[in-house]
Amino acid sequence: MKLTSKLLQIDPKPTQRKIISFIKDYVDKTKAKGIVLGVSGGVDSAATAALSTIALGRKKVLALYMPEKETYKKADHKIVKLLADQFRFNLKHVDLTNTLKTLYNTIPDYSPENKLSRGNLKARTRMLIWYYYANNQNLIVAGSSDKSETMIGYYTKWGDAAADIAPIMDLYKTQVRQLALHLNIPPTIVKKPSTPALWPNQTAEKEIGLKYEKLDLILYGLEHFMGTKEIAKQLNLTIKTVTTIKKRWLQTEHKRKMPLTTKLEYRTVNADFRFARTTEIEQE
Amino acid sequence: MKEKLKVALAQFPCKIGNKQHNINKIVKHTKQAKKQKTDIIIFPEMSLTGYTLLDLTYELAEETPGPSTEKITKLAQKENIYIVFGMPERSEKGKAILYNTAVLTGPEGYIGKYRKMHLPTHSVFEEKRYFRLGYQTPIFETNLGKLGITICYDIFFPEITRTLRLQGAKFIICISASPAVRKQFFETLTAARAIENTCFLAYVNLVGIENGLQFWGGSRLIGPNGHIITQSKYDKEDLSFGNVDYDDLRPVEAFVPTLRDLRPELYISLKEFSEKL
Numbered sequence: 001m002k003l004t005s006k007l008l009q010i011d012p013k014p015t016q017r018k019i020i021s022f023i024k025d026y027v028d029k030t031k032a033k034g035i036v037l038g039v040s041g042g043v044d045s046a047a048t049a050a051l052s053t054i055a056l057g058r059k060k061v062l063a064l065y066m067p068e069k070e071t072y073k074k075a076d077h078k079i080v081k082l083l084a085d086q087f088r089f090n091l092k093h094v095d096l097t098n099t100l101k102t103l104y105n106t107i108p109d110y111s112p113e114n115k116l117s118r119g120n121l122k123a124r125t126r127m128l129i130w131y132y133y134a135n136n137q138n139l140i141v142a143g144s145s146d147k148s149e150t151m152i153g154y155y156t157k158w159g160d161a162a163a164d165i166a167p168i169m170d171l172y173k174t175q176v177r178q179l180a181l182h183l184n185i186p187p188t189i190v191k192k193p194s195t196p197a198l199w200p201n202q203t204a205e206k207e208i209g210l211k212y213e214k215l216d217l218i219l220y221g222l223e224h225f226m227g228t229k230e231i232a233k234q235l236n237l238t239i240k241t242v243t244t245i246k247k248r249w250l251q252t253e254h255k256r257k258m259p260l261t262t263k264l265e266y267r268t269v270n271a272d273f274r275f276a277r278t279t280e281i282e283q284e
Numbered sequence: 285m286k287e288k289l290k291v292a293l294a295q296f297p298c299k300i301g302n303k304q305h306n307i308n309k310i311v312k313h314t315k316q317a318k319k320q321k322t323d324i325i326i327f328p329e330m331s332l333t334g335y336t337l338l339d340l341t342y343e344l345a346e347e348t349p350g351p352s353t354e355k356i357t358k359l360a361q362k363e364n365i366y367i368v369f370g371m372p373e374r375s376e377k378g379k380a381i382l383y384n385t386a387v388l389t390g391p392e393g394y395i396g397k398y399r400k401m402h403l404p405t406h407s408v409f410e411e412k413r414y415f416r417l418g419y420q421t422p423i424f425e426t427n428l429g430k431l432g433i434t435i436c437y438d439i440f441f442p443e444i445t446r447t448l449r450l451q452g453a454k455f456i457i458c459i460s461a462s463p464a465v466r467k468q469f470f471e472t473l474t475a476a477r478a479i480e481n482t483c484f485l486a487y488v489n490l491v492g493i494e495n496g497l498q499f500w501g502g503s504r505l506i507g508p509n510g511h512i513i514t515q516s517k518y519d520k521e522d523l524s525f526g527n528v529d530y531d532d533l534r535p536v537e538a539f540v541p542t543l544r545d546l547r548p549e550l551y552i553s554l555k556e557f558s559e560k561l
Contacts, residue, residue, distance in 0.1 A: 018498055021493060276340075277495055278495070282302050
């Protein structure tokens with residue numbers, strides 16, 4: 001297999017159709033009233049919001065924009081408003097600045113210098129608000145995680161990836177961008193550098209150390225059982241670079257699973273209890 | 285025996301684990317098909333229960349014949365029509381001896397069953413975890429001629445349709461639960477099985493979404509020359525009709541005489557080499 005960008009090209013029309021059917025089917029089967037999701041101004045959440053709106057209609061989609069002082073950017077705010085005007089979904093602005101301040105002051109051993117644990121608090125606080133609305137209004141939480149970030153575990157455990165469904169999780173970032181353009185999401189959003197917004201000036205590509213165009217091809221190769229040496233050779237990268245990505249993929253499996261337990265009894269949750277998400281058994 | 289048959293292909297989304305709902309769908313489509321003077325109606329793999337049962341397989345599997353087969357047999361007798369549908373079968377010899385089974389029932393009552401021989405246990409499929417392999421390739425002598433049945437992944441193994449054809453089945457049925465990314469495989473292979481055996485082949489696939497898997501429908505009746513006689517909608521519930529005329533076999537058999545040209549000695553080496561794979 002020759003690793004070129006051609007492999008990552010999607011046919012956006014059927015992709016859109018399948019994702020829309022999936023969202024609609026899940027909301028129908030769970031008898032929910034719609035979707036709630038976080039929007040940041042990035043391409044992933046923009047695509048998820050657009051797809052949800054096309055699937056369910058604008059009245060059934062609630063998008064929450066949740067900035068906080070440290071990472072707030074006026075440009076993001078403008079983009080989110082633009083997107084809401086274009087797709088006409090419901091948009092609520094929830095400022096988390098004071099909530100986070102309270103959290104920092106509440107934790108006895110809070111250490112502001114630990115960027116990661118402080119940043120993760122932000123992602124998890126956003127999740128709390130999504131689920132408040134989900135419970136309160138009988139909504140399904142749609143996550144905006146893409147395949148690139150999910151595979152390498154580039155997200156906050158029980159934070160930004162915590163959701164009931166993840167409509168674009170089987171698309172790499174470069175594929176989400178193609179779909180976003182097909183959805184008529186403005187190119188400024190599509191081209192905008194991705195950021196988890198955990199601290200100021202954080203960008204995904206800078207942290208990962210690779211452009212998504214390269215990362216996605218590495219992951220595509222790994223997905224298709226290619227060896228690290230072969231991937232490195234084809235993409236003109238060092239074996240160390242590809243191995244680092246492979247390690248990130250394998251070592252973050254804990255983030256993608258329910259908690260591990262040790263088997264003690266006949267059938268065990270998350271091990272050999274196996275059911276589909278939406279069964280519709282008859283009442284006995 | 286009838287030489288000309290009207291065939292109905294019925295694809296519908298199942299409710300996972302809700303037999304009554306799914307039987308109601310079978311009844312509705314059968315009645316509709318009968319109004320069109322159909323001889324046989326075919327439903328997808330596991331259409332009694334839905335495909336993605338996982339652990340529910342243990343509690344939903346039934347003996348065959350059993351309660352659900354009897355209900356559908358009564359329907360077949362009342363409507364004077366042959367019905368093929370799929371279900372999880374439990375052996376009378378053990379509570380956890382289960383099969384992925386296709387049932388044939390008709391105006392004369394319960395006729396027989398086919399137990400899936402190739403159980404996919406790769407990618408998103410876990411069939412060997414729950415089911416035992418089938419070991420027989422029966423053909424069913426009916427008023428519609430000799431019928432052969434296969435299930436889904438069996439179509440990847442030309443030996444099954446060949447065995448059925450060599451026993452005299454000129455009309456072979458493949459019921460299926462194929463998710464979207466495999467459409468191209470099935471569309472190619474179903475046509476190939478019809479052409480290489482000079483037989484009619486009805487392929488009936490599930491539709492709907494189960495546990496993230498989107499079944500694509502696209503059921504089709506294929507003639508012995510690979511011609512698509514009728515094609516159902518993709519991704520949507522549908523009932524489509526096509527005709528089988530056994531007289532159409534003759535010119536195709538003379539044009540591409542694959543059965544005449546078979547080389548039985550190859551089967552001996554095929555067995556030998558496949559055992560050493």
